[in-house]
Amino acid sequence: MLDLFFHEDTFEKCLKCNACVVNCPVSNETFDFGGPKHLGPELKRLMDNQQVIDDKRIELCTLCGNCDISCPENVHVSTLTAYAKAIHSELSGTKFRDVVLSNAEFVGKLASAFAPITNLAMGMRPVRKVMEATVGIPADRLFPKYRFNHFNRLYNKKTASTKRKVAYYVGCYATYNAPNVATSFVKVMEYNGIEVVKPEQKCCGVPMFANGQLKQGLKNANFNIQRFLEYTRQGYDVVVTCTSCTLALKKEYVSFLQTEDAKELASHVYDADEYLRVLMENGELNTNFAPREEKARYYAPCHMKAQGIGNPAMDILELIPGYEIQDTGAGCCGQCGTFGFKVEKYDVSMNIGNKLAKTVNDVNAEYTVTECGMCKNQLDQLTDQPVKHPMEILAEAYLVGDKVLANK
Amino acid sequence: MGERFETEVVVIGGGMTGAGVLRDLALRGIKAILVEQRDLGHGTSTRNHGLLHSGARYAVRDEEAAIESYHENLILKKTVPGSIEQTGGLFVKVPKDDDSYVQKWLSSCKNIGIPAVEIPIEQALKQEPYLNKKVQTVYQVPDGSVDCFTLVLDVTADAAAHGAKVLTYHEVVDLLIEENRVMGVRVRDAFTGEEKEIFSKLVVNAAGPWVGKIAEQVGIPFHIINNKGMLAVFSHRFNKQVINRLRLPGDADIFVPAHDVTIFGTTGINVEDPNDFSLNREELEGMLEEGKKLIPSIHDMRLIRAYSGSRPLYQESSTNDSSGRNVSRGMALIDHQKRDGLDGLLTITGGKLTTFRLMAEKTVDLVCGKLGVKQTCTTHLEMIPNRKAKGFFNEVDMAPAAKQKLIHWAGTNATKIEASLREGHSSVVICECEQVTWAEVEAAIPENGRFHLGDIRRRTRLGMGPCQGTFCHHRAASCAVENGKATIEEANWALQQAILERKKGMGVVATGETAKQVQLMAAIYQVSLGMKEGEYEHV
Numbered sequence: 029m030l031d032l033f034f035h036e037d038t039f040e041k042c043l044k045c046n047a048c049v050v051n052c053p054v055s056n057e058t059f060d061f062g063g064p065k066h067l068g069p070e071l072k073r074l075m076d077n078q079q080v081i082d083d084k085r086i087e088l089c090t091l092c093g094n095c096d097i098s099c100p101e102n103v104h105v106s107t108l109t110a111y112a113k114a115i116h117s118e119l120s121g122t123k124f125r126d127v128v129l130s131n132a133e134f135v136g137k138l139a140s141a142f143a144p145i146t147n148l149a150m151g152m153r154p155v156r157k158v159m160e161a162t163v164g165i166p167a168d169r170l171f172p173k174y175r176f177n178h179f180n181r182l183y184n185k186k187t188a189s190t191k192r193k194v195a196y197y198v199g200c201y202a203t204y205n206a207p208n209v210a211t212s213f214v215k216v217m218e219y220n221g222i223e224v225v226k227p228e229q230k231c232c233g234v235p236m237f238a239n240g241q242l243k244q245g246l247k248n249a250n251f252n253i254q255r256f257l258e259y260t261r262q263g264y265d266v267v268v269t270c271t272s273c274t275l276a277l278k279k280e281y282v283s284f285l286q287t288e289d290a291k292e293l294a295s296h297v298y299d300a301d302e303y304l305r306v307l308m309e310n311g312e313l314n315t316n317f318a319p320r321e322e323k324a325r326y327y328a329p330c331h332m333k334a335q336g337i338g339n340p341a342m343d344i345l346e347l348i349p350g351y352e353i354q355d356t357g358a359g360c361c362g363q364c365g366t367f368g369f370k371v372e373k374y375d376v377s378m379n380i381g382n383k384l385a386k387t388v389n390d391v392n393a394e395y396t397v398t399e400c401g402m403c404k405n406q407l408d409q410l411t412d413q414p415v416k417h418p419m420e421i422l423a424e425a426y427l428v429g430d431k432v433l434a435n436k
Numbered sequence: 437m438g439e440r441f442e443t444e445v446v447v448i449g450g451g452m453t454g455a456g457v458l459r460d461l462a463l464r465g466i467k468a469i470l471v472e473q474r475d476l477g478h479g480t481s482t483r484n485h486g487l488l489h490s491g492a493r494y495a496v497r498d499e500e501a502a503i504e505s506y507h508e509n510l511i512l513k514k515t516v517p518g519s520i521e522q523t524g525g526l527f528v529k530v531p532k533d534d535d536s537y538v539q540k541w542l543s544s545c546k547n548i549g550i551p552a553v554e555i556p557i558e559q560a561l562k563q564e565p566y567l568n569k570k571v572q573t574v575y576q577v578p579d580g581s582v583d584c585f586t587l588v589l590d591v592t593a594d595a596a597a598h599g600a601k602v603l604t605y606h607e608v609v610d611l612l613i614e615e616n617r618v619m620g621v622r623v624r625d626a627f628t629g630e631e632k633e634i635f636s637k638l639v640v641n642a643a644g645p646w647v648g649k650i651a652e653q654v655g656i657p658f659h660i661i662n663n664k665g666m667l668a669v670f671s672h673r674f675n676k677q678v679i680n681r682l683r684l685p686g687d688a689d690i691f692v693p694a695h696d697v698t699i700f701g702t703t704g705i706n707v708e709d710p711n712d713f714s715l716n717r718e719e720l721e722g723m724l725e726e727g728k729k730l731i732p733s734i735h736d737m738r739l740i741r742a743y744s745g746s747r748p749l750y751q752e753s754s755t756n757d758s759s760g761r762n763v764s765r766g767m768a769l770i771d772h773q774k775r776d777g778l779d780g781l782l783t784i785t786g787g788k789l790t791t792f793r794l795m796a797e798k799t800v801d802l803v804c805g806k807l808g809v810k811q812t813c814t815t816h817l818e819m820i821p822n823r824k825a826k827g828f829f830n831e832v833d834m835a836p837a838a839k840q841k842l843i844h845w846a847g848t849n850a851t852k853i854e855a856s857l858r859e860g861h862s863s864v865v866i867c868e869c870e871q872v873t874w875a876e877v878e879a880a881i882p883e884n885g886r887f888h889l890g891d892i893r894r895r896t897r898l899g900m901g902p903c904q905g906t907f908c909h910h911r912a913a914s915c916a917v918e919n920g921k922a923t924i925e926e927a928n929w930a931l932q933q934a935i936l937e938r939k940k941g942m943g944v945v946a947t948g949e950t951a952k953q954v955q956l957m958a959a960i961y962q963v964s965l966g967m968k969e970g971e972y973e974h975v
Contacts, residue, residue, distance in 0.1 A: 040671055040738045041949050043956055044868060044903040062835055070868055073672045073902070074696055074837055077565060083836045101949070 034111055035286070039069035039076070041101040048095035048105050053330075053360035054088050057379045061088035064095035068108035082119040086112040088373065090364035091238045093275065093334035106334075107283040110237045117240025125163045129366040130239035133231035136174065136204030143176035166374040170409040172205045172401065179207040179226075183214065188223030188264070192312075194303075195259035196224045197252070197277060199270035200231050201401035209401075212423035213269050213300055219426040220307060220314045225264070227255045232276040235366050242284070249281045253293050260296040269300045269419055271331040271399045272365065278335060299332070299399075301340035301418055308344070318428030319349035324421075325393040326355050327384070327407070329400035330364075341399065341418040348425050353397065358387040363406035377406075385410035397421065438630040443469045443601070445803060446621050446636040448608055448650055451481035452584065452789055454642035455591040456796030456815070462598035463818060464800060464811035469634055470592070470600065471623050473607035475891050477588040479644045481789065482894065483713070483745020485667060485701055486694045487678060488512060488520055488580035489790040492527060492552060493685055495544035496537070500766050504791045506550050509578060511793060511816045518823030518847055519587040523693055525579025525678030526560060527552065529572045530729045533683040538573060541682065545577075552577050566674045568732050579678040581693055584789060585894045586823060586847065593848055594820045605886075606632070611639065611654050611781070618654065618780035627886055638803055641783040645710030645746040651783065656776050660785060662710055662746040666719050667701035668945060671738040671902040674698055674731075681730055688726035695897060696870060697740070700727055704747070713744050715944040738949050740902050741941035750786040767795045769802060823847035828854050834863040838871040845876070845896075852879040866915065867908035869901020877912050878919065887922035889913070889934035902949075904938045906957040910965065932968075935961050 048064040049055050055063045062085040071081055086109060095105035128135060139146040149155050156167035179198055188194070194217055202210040214224045229252055233245030256266050256277075268274040277297045281290040298306065307313040326342050345353050362380030367373050388396060388411050395414040396407055404415040445461055447454045450472025461468040472478065491506035513520055529538055545552040552575045560574040561567055592602055605626040612619040612633065620635035641650045651658035673693045681689035692699045703719055720742055727734045750768035767787035772778040784799045797813045804811060825846035832839065834857075846853050853875045856862040862875035880895035881887060889909055892898050898912060899905030913927040922930065939954065946954050961967045 037736075040902075042902065043949065043953050044907055045956060046907075066835070066837075066865075066868060071837060073869075074871075076672055077674055077676060079840075081836050081840065085835070101952075 036072065036104060036107055036111070036283075038101075038103045039072040039108060042069040042073075042103050043101055045100065047098040047100060048103075051094045051098035053092060053094060053362065053380045054090060054376060057376045058088070061085055064089070064105045064109060067112050068095065068105040069103050071112055072108050080115055080119070082116050083112065084116060084120060086116050088376070089113065090360070090367045091234070092330040092360050092364055094330055094360065097333055097336070104283055107280075110242065110280075110284070113238070113240040114242035117242075122240055123164070125165065125370070126239040126366070127241070128163075129369055130236045130241045130244070131231070132200040132235045132366075136178075136200045139174040140176055140178045140204045143174045147173050160371055164371040165369050166371045169369055169374065170405060172201070172405050174204055175207050177207065179203045179210040182207055182211060183226055185223070185225045186227070188225050190221055190223040192220075192222045193259075193262075193264045194222055194224045194267045195227050195256055195264040197229060197232070197256065197266055197268045197273055197297075198226060199268065199273040202269055206401055206417070209269055209417040209419055212417070212419040213267075215423045216300075216304070216419055216426060217267075219316075219430070220304075220312070225259070227259055229255060232270075232273040234272045234276050234280070237276075237280065237284075238365055238367070246284055249276070249285060249290070252277070253281060253285075253287075253289050256296075257289060257293055260293060264296075265303065266293070266297045267300050267303045268297065269399065269417065270401065271299065271329045271335070272402075274299045275331040275334055299335065299337065299340060301344045301399075302335075302337050304344045304422075305340045308347070313347075314426070315347055316429040316433060317348040317422075317425040318432050319351075320421075320425060321350045322352065323393045324351070324353045324395055324397050324416075325388065325391040326353050327358055327361075327388065327396055327398040327403060328355065329398060329403045330360050332399060341397065345397065345418055345421060348421075354391055354393065356387050356391050356396075358384045360384070361403040361406040363402045365402050368402075368406060378410075381406050381410050388413065438625075439632045441469060441601075441632065441634040443467045443634060443636050444638070444807065445469075446471065446634050446639045448621065448639065448641050449479075449643035449646070450476040450588070450592065450602070450604060451479050451642065451644045452477070452588050452591070452792040453481075453644065453784055453787065453795055454640075455481075455588050455595065456792040457640055457642055457784065457799050458600050458602070459591050459595035459598070460793075460796040460800040460813060460815050461803065462595040462600040463814050464804065464809060466800075466803065466807065466809060466811075468595075468600045469636070470595075470602045471606045471608060471621065471634070472602070472604045473626070473646075475604055475888075475894060476592055476602075477585060477894060479646070479710070480745040480747060481588050481644070482584050483667070483743055484584060484665075484789055485690055485692050485699055486582045486584050487690060487692045487789070488582045489788060490525060490577040490579045491548060491550050492525070492541070492545055492577040492579070493680060493690075495548060495550060496541050497685060498766065499544070499548065501788065501791075502544070502548050502550070504766070504794055505788060506548060508791045508794050509580065512582075512790070513580065515793075515816065515818065516587060516590065516820045518820065519583045519590060521581040521583075521693075523579065523581045523677045525577045525680060526555075526564065527575045527577060527680045527682040528560070528567065528730060529574075529682040530568055531570055531572060533681070537683055542575075550577060564675050564677065564679065566731050566733060567679065568730055573682065575682065576677075579680070581678065582789060583695065585897075586845075589895065590820050590823070590847065608643075608650060608653075611650070613654060616778055618778065637780065638806060639781050640799060640803065641781060642785070642799075644785070645748045647748060647783055647785045649710065654778060654781070656772060656778065658783070659751070661749040661751060662707050662712075663704045663749050664707045664712060664744050664746045665702035665704055666715060666723065666742060666744045667699055668720060668723065668742045669740050670698040670700060671740045672696065672698070674737065679730055686726075688723035689730070691727070691731065696901065707746060710746060712746070715742050715744055715941070717944055720944060738902065739945035740904060740950060740953075741938070742944045743941050748785050767791060767798070769795070769798050771802060821848060825850045828857075832857055832863070834873075835865065835871075838863070838865050838873055841871040842873065842876070849876070849879040866911045867896075867898045867901065867905075869903055869908075870897040870899075872896045872898045872908065874915055877915065878921065881916065881921045887916055887926045887930050889930045890937060893934070899934065899938060903953060904942055904957070905934060906953060906960060909934050909938075910960070928967075931961070935967065
């Protein structure tokens with residue numbers, strides 16, 4: 029049984045100003061959601077050491093974290109809404125579909141093992157119609173492709189001997205859906221003389237938190253913390269290419285667990301571009317990029333914004349000679365991890381997404397750059413523009429740069 | 437001269453005592469009119485802890501008050517269930533408090549019959565995680581939490597249902613006297629200034645801290661000690677039960693859970709003016725320092741406001757006790773015919789919120805004797821309709837927090853609220869802190885009455901939470917205008933009054949978040965809405 033009386037007292041600071049409500053992508057689309065202020069700090073105030081309130085509207089919270097970013101009082105709104113989700117699941121149960129969706133790692137393993145078939149089936153209209161009717165996954169929702177040659181088959185290095193050493197937290201998406209992002213990252217690090225290891229790891233837990241499976245998510249959290257601490261204590265830095273996983277390792281583990289171990293690990297965690305920026309600031313970054321006469325637009329995932337580290341992807345990509353990149357300044361994509369895969373949330377997801385699509389189309393560029401696989405999924409569905417991860421662009425720029433250098 | 441009324445008994449004061457007397461009179465079939473200078477419960481009745489005493493607090497020092505309290509505690513739990521939460525209470529001994537008091541207290545409780553059961557410290561800490569981990573002994577007693585707002589409203593409403601009449605915002609300007617006999621009262625309508633006369637056989641002075649002022653009007657010397665106590669409200673309800681400090685009653689040793697907040701107090705300073713509701717920062721800081729011994733994290737918790745009220749303590753002979761702690765909490769019923777040779781006037785004062793019913797019973801017994809009425813008291817048996825709403829309210833599809841509040845609150849307005857909710861948009865929450873819907877606000881606005889946010893607050897809890905009405909006041913005012921419940925001028929006036937009143941209580945606790953809240957409130961009302969800084973008229 030989950031401890032429903034969790035300790036989190038930032039709710040006391042809420043001035044009821046509504047900044048979180050105004051910045052909540054879901055509250056902007058529907059009145060059916062109670063809003064982050066009510067379902068976060070307000071409910072916690074009513075529940076603290078008193079009766080538990082189960083509000084089913086919390087299902088509409090995507091845990092995007094825009095509430096946290098907007099709060100002038102630093103109330104941990106999304107931590108509180110995550111607990112509201114956990115309470116709701118505990119008291120009202122969780123749909124079978126949501127349990128499956130929350131186990132992204134298990135789904136990834138299974139789906140990639142039968143990748144060609146999975147991808148084929150997920151592209152078949154009749155199959156999808158049946159899925160919508162039986163488990164409630166909307167037929168029109170694009171599904172990310174799974175890769176038979178997933179990253180776990182490709183890479184298994186466990187020790188490094190370079191000066192800087194990186195323990196790579198890959199995440200489910202880069203492992204099973206986008207191994208190219210993972211291999212690109214390893215190459216980018218190699219070009220900087222840094223060896224990358226892949227410690228044993230489990231799903232970061234973000235999809236579990238979002239589906240009220242807090243207990244399971246924290247089990248994974250503790251597993252990851254212990255495995256990665258073994259590395260950080262030997263001088264490794266933890267680097268992540270998925271912004272949601274990064275946020276989990278940096279912030280969510282600390283908020284939920286409040287343990288010294290969680291805090292210790294968090295202090296060693298970097299987003300991949302943030303890490304490159306650190307190298308740059310220390311004069312260690314290899315800047316031998318081949319010039320690229322390209323125009324790109326950058327879309328910042330909510331979980332990137334929530335880290336409060338500025339815009340590291342653009343900081344690094346702008347170092348490529350001739351490369352032009354512009355921030356779309358767009359809000360939430362609406363896919364929000366597993367949220368957009370639920371039939372009853374599909375309209376809200378699409379309405380949020382359509383605003384993003386309009387902004388993307390307004391910025392003249394050849395393709396879109398973003399770190400998050402789920403944002404990419406929404407962009408793939410709503411725009412006809414290719415979507416790339418910064419690591420893919422950097423790896424190419426280094427590769428061509430290397431060739432140019434070799435030819436000289 | 438305006439209207440004239442005739443009745444059998446006039447009750448002065450719409451506080452708990454007056455309301456109790458009015459209901460008892462009505463139940464015994466005696467015609468009565470209650471007059472109150474402001475809203476019901478304007479004075480001490482809503483400026484207290486809201487503690488339903490088990491009597492344990494007074495067991496050692498004031499046995500009579502303790503016996504009365506325990507007796508009434510049991511009666512009120514049965515007869516006014518809608519306004520009482522049976523939270524139970526803890527008496528907690530903290531290090532350095534007098535050990536010998538514990539045994540004295542225990543044997544006094546035993547003698548009186550107040551059940552005080554020792555509970556293991558781990559159990560107490562589990563129930564009350566905010567309690568000092570170093571507590572030494574914990575006893576459980578049948579204390580409770582009283583909603584003094586609903587209590588005074590419901591008791592008065594029940595009296596009205598039995599034929600009594602109530603005039604609020606009517607101040608007594610004169611007692612009508614003919615040949616050593618009080619013939620009635622002259623009152624003035626606070627809004628229109630119109631004066632009215634009410635003729636009666638008897639006048640009961642139940643004006644609380646103002647009893648002396650009333651007596652003065654007929655030249656009777658009447659000494660009342662107005663013992664002002666300060667109370668502070670925490671932004672959330674952190675304790676499940678009443679928490680008392682197990683020591684000789686002193687300042688700042690009680691925490692009472694009240695709806696969604698915790699009320700902490702109190703102090704005792706004798707004041708001259710019954711209208712003295714002043715608040716003092718140093719007094720508050722002294723309280724917090726004491727309170728820390730029970731609740732160590734007290735300084736980390738947000739205070740949302742403070743308020744003060746005066747205990748009208750009666751003592752025949754004058755006293756030098758400036759704290760008022762040594763004056764009996766017992767009641768005083770004075771027949772001015774016997775005391776001063778003035779017929780037709782009784783004064784009932786002293787006592788406790790917990791003993792209001794007994795005070796009323798004794799008063800009305802005396803009234804009956806004077807009027808030759810044979811009816812005996814039934815208020816210890818007859819229930820006041822419960823506030824708990826059933827049927828529709830359990831099924832209505834609305835936000836759980838607001839729904840829960842309605843289920844416990846709808847009470848006598850249930851029919852109006854239900855009709856409004858069935859119509860549509862009124863389930864919208866206007867006050868988010870206290871989960872007040874427009875349906876409740878609408879039901880609390882009197883037909884043809886003044887739009888007054890303070891009155892609405894006392895009837896719905898609008899604006900009683902952490903933001904203190906920063907957001908709900910303008911929402912309620914604009915909804916009232918949109919729905920034809922108030923004119924723009926009336927709404928503006930009500931807003932101005934309400935904001936000034938809220939600010940007063942916030943000011944003294946305004947550090948940290950509450951200081952920011954005050955600023956935010958000023959920015960919204962004075963800057964964005966262009967409201968002028970004005971004087972609070974206190975009506």
